[in-house]
Amino acid sequence: MSVIGPFGLSVRDQTLEADTQAGLTAVEEGLLEATKSDVPFITEAAQHLVRAGGKRFRPLLVLLAAQFGDPYAPGVVPSAVVVELTHLATLYHDDVMDEAEVRRGVSSANARWGNSVAVLTGDFLFARASHVLADLGPEAVRVQAEAFERLVTGQILETAGPRDRDPIEHYLDVLAGKTGSLIAVSGRFGAMMSGADESIVNILTQYGERLGMAFQLADDVLDIASDSHESGKTPGTDLREGIATLPVLHLRAQAEASGSPEDRELCELLAGDLTDDARHAEVLRRLRAHPALEQARQDTLRYAAEARSMLAPLPEGPAKSALEGLCDAVAHRAG
Numbered sequence: 001m002s003v004i005g006p007f008g009l010s011v012r013d014q015t016l017e018a019d020t021q022a023g024l025t026a027v028e029e030g031l032l033e034a035t036k037s038d039v040p041f042i043t044e045a046a047q048h049l050v051r052a053g054g055k056r057f058r059p060l061l062v063l064l065a066a067q068f069g070d071p072y073a074p075g076v077v078p079s080a081v082v083v084e085l086t087h088l089a090t091l092y093h094d095d096v097m098d099e100a101e102v103r104r105g106v107s108s109a110n111a112r113w114g115n116s117v118a119v120l121t122g123d124f125l126f127a128r129a130s131h132v133l134a135d136l137g138p139e140a141v142r143v144q145a146e147a148f149e150r151l152v153t154g155q156i157l158e159t160a161g162p163r164d165r166d167p168i169e170h171y172l173d174v175l176a177g178k179t180g181s182l183i184a185v186s187g188r189f190g191a192m193m194s195g196a197d198e199s200i201v202n203i204l205t206q207y208g209e210r211l212g213m214a215f216q217l218a219d220d221v222l223d224i225a226s227d228s229h230e231s232g233k234t235p236g237t238d239l240r241e242g243i244a245t246l247p248v249l250h251l252r253a254q255a256e257a258s259g260s261p262e263d264r265e266l267c268e269l270l271a272g273d274l275t276d277d278a279r280h281a282e283v284l285r286r287l288r289a290h291p292a293l294e295q296a297r298q299d300t301l302r303y304a305a306e307a308r309s310m311l312a313p314l315p316e317g318p319a320k321s322a323l324e325g326l327c328d329a330v331a332h333r334a335g
Contacts, residue, residue: 065190092122183212
């Protein structure tokens with residue numbers, strides 16, 4: 001049994017392990033090739049996050065989904081490169097919008113070269129993703145275009161805020177666009193490029209959507225519940241940056257519904273200056289003990305269970321077991 005990909009996914013089948021490892025190596029080579037430019041500075045900026053590493057969660061899902069058809073089909077690896085290039089491009093843009101200084105343990109592109117270079121580098125990666133995509137056929141272009149529209153819509157919704165909508169419903173819609181859409185395409189591309197049956201393509205698309213939601217919500221839970229060793233980042237980072245993730249939204253909803261003085265007091269603390277270490281530590285301590293965190297954890301587990309249940313019609317085998325393992329790994333992260 002070997003461990004590959006994000007969260008220590010265990011693969012018990014030697015053939016699947018070999019296929020996946022070879023595929024991930026080919027994706028890495030494809031990413032480096034796709035980010036080369038005749039201008040050395042553009043190559044440096046475009047490869048900045050590629051070389052910083054990452055989970056490669058989306059390419060892994062493409063490769064596993066391809067196991068339900070011909071995993072060696074010529075479009076499989078390029079489609080995995082497309083989804084990862086698209087993801088990387090969004091990270092450049094996100095860091096500018098969030099004024100982030102660090103990404104994947106290195107200085108963000110905007111911190112290193114300025115916002116203009118970061119935005120344009122993200123655009124360069126989108127262009128290169130489109131170039132690779134053009135060789136995969138018009139249906140692939142359409143699928144990617146629809147996913148990209150959803151991704152941008154999610155970002156706009158996040159920027160605009162919930163307005164008159166329920167904040168939790170709004171937040172879940174944002175995540176479905178920003179995260180679920182591209183992970184859904186990962187499952188779709190893998191099955192589609194491998195020539196899998198249309199019913200399997202649809203199953204893996206729906207699976208990816210739900211897995212993507214669980215993946216992001218697990219991060220929300222981890223930001224509050226974990227220590228830095230578990231999550232790989234400082235606990236309460238989202239809190240400190242004023243990002244209202246699902247546990248905070250559940251807290252606010254419960255405070256409004258119950259009128260509890262303790263809940264209202266915690267909401268007031270959250271609305272204050274959380275760059276103050278003592279205040280931040282107090283909020284983190286109280287949130288960890290609050291039912292809102294458990295409610296967010298249950299939401300995460302529900303999405304992971306829905307993703308797992310989507311796989312039921314698929315034929316039994318190592319690939320299905322690996323996809324189920326991804327659900328279990330995400331659920332484990334959420335506790």
